[in-house]
Amino acid sequence: MVLLTRIVVFDLDDTLALSKAKISPRMAQCLLRLLSHKHVCIISGGRYEQFQTQVLDELPLTAELAGRLHLMPTCGTRYLRWESGGWRDVYCENLADDEKSLIIEVLTEGAKSLGLWAEETWGEVIEDRGSQVTFSALGQQAPHAAKAAWDPDGSRRKALREYAAARLPDLEVRSGGSTSIDVTKKGIDKAYGMHRLLEYLDLRLEDVLFIGDRLDEGGNDYPVRQMGVPCVAVTGWEQTADYIEAILGSDLERPAPPLLAPLEAR
The missing domain is CATH 3.40.50.1000 (HAD superfamily/HAD-like)
Known part of the structure; x- marks a missing residue:
């Protein structure tokens, strides 16, 4: 094959x-x-x-x-x-500027209300990637070991994804890497x-x-x-x-x- x-x-x-x-x-x-x-x-x-x-x-x-x-x-x-x-x-x-602003607002509020906003981070927590906005709980440059230990069963990402998806019905919200949530255009x-x-x-x-x-x-x-x-x-x-x-x-x-x-x- x-x-x-x-x-x-x-x-x-x-x-x-x-x-x-x-x-x-x-x-x-x-x-x-x-x-x-x-x-x-x-x-x-x-x-x-x-x-x-x-x-x-x-x-x-x-x-x-x-x-x-x-x-x-x-x-x-x-x-x-x-x-x-x-x-x-x-x-x-690419996402429109107003879409990106709304995504950043929802991800920030969701992470804080769910107790997922970390005090110690390495680099940007929310990153505007043009065609995607990404939330990384420990920051973009977090050590591999810290990222692996943050959400081993996926429950934290699941909670934030569900929170954001309910408030961003016209956009695509999904679990990304081991600590991240990605948001793009719908579909x-x-x-x-x-x-x-x-x-x-x-x-x-x-x-x-x-x-x-x-x-x-x-x-x-x-x-x-x-x-x-x-x-x-x-x-x-x-x-x-x-x-x-x-x-x-x-x-x-x-x-x-x-x-x-x-x-x-x-």
């Missing part, structure tokens, strides 16, 4: 790298090797600048390889391709980005393989699985690297994670 795949799509945080961290040299080599054979797309809730810091700055891309890389920041509300020596927007679904999630990618590249569902760490129901990768794209679930960037190396043949003794069973079969 993998040999027939025309494009491999990855989540970023906790799939290609630790949250907000740069990809490792090993992952960089995996991606370069994969790009020499197939198109690759990265789709994440982070903004383009995060893609640049975490991935692009660590990849010595040639023009040929860059031409096979597709970037979808902010959950696919933006799509960039390499053209004429730079990364150019194919589209960008936009990673499935939206995938549909736009399929349309732009004239691909079918079976032409795509998606790899992510939050493919469970309620996770921000789940909409991709729900639309029927073949998916592989991983638990961290090391497992992703193992999988890439396995499908490229560098470690034939190491089994690759299996494809998830189609949802209709469960």
Whole structure:
């Protein structure tokens, strides 16, 4: 199946790298090797600048390889391709200024009323990403260990998501990373980005393989699985690297994670 795949799509945080961290040299080599054979797309809730810091700055891309890389920041509300020596927007679904102001107000009030407004933070708690507004409970630069410990069962994110969704009925509110809530235009999630990618590249569902760490129901990768794209679930960037190396043949003794069973079969 993998040999027939025309494009491999990855989540970023906790799939290609630790949250907000740069990809490792090993992952960089995996991606370069994969790009020499197939198109690759990265789709994440982070903004383009995060893609640049975490991935692009660590990849010595040639023009040929860059031409096979597709970037979808902010959950696919933006799509960039390499053209004429730079990364150019194919589209960008920006929020209006009044929408962003309302989102920030609701997220702030919700976090405070629910007791989720932390006293100790690292970086911005609410970030305007143009096409998405993101609440990060501990700040954008919080240490990985602190983020992992903040909401291990997802109940805090669920409470804030429900609070915000009830007050922002004309917008899309969803759980993002381990401490975050993302808000975009209505109907936009990673499935939206995938549909736009399929349309732009004239691909079918079976032409795509998606790899992510939050493919469970309620996770921000789940909409991709729900639309029927073949998916592989991983638990961290090391497992992703193992999988890439396995499908490229560098470690034939190491089994690759299996494809998830189609949802209709469960």
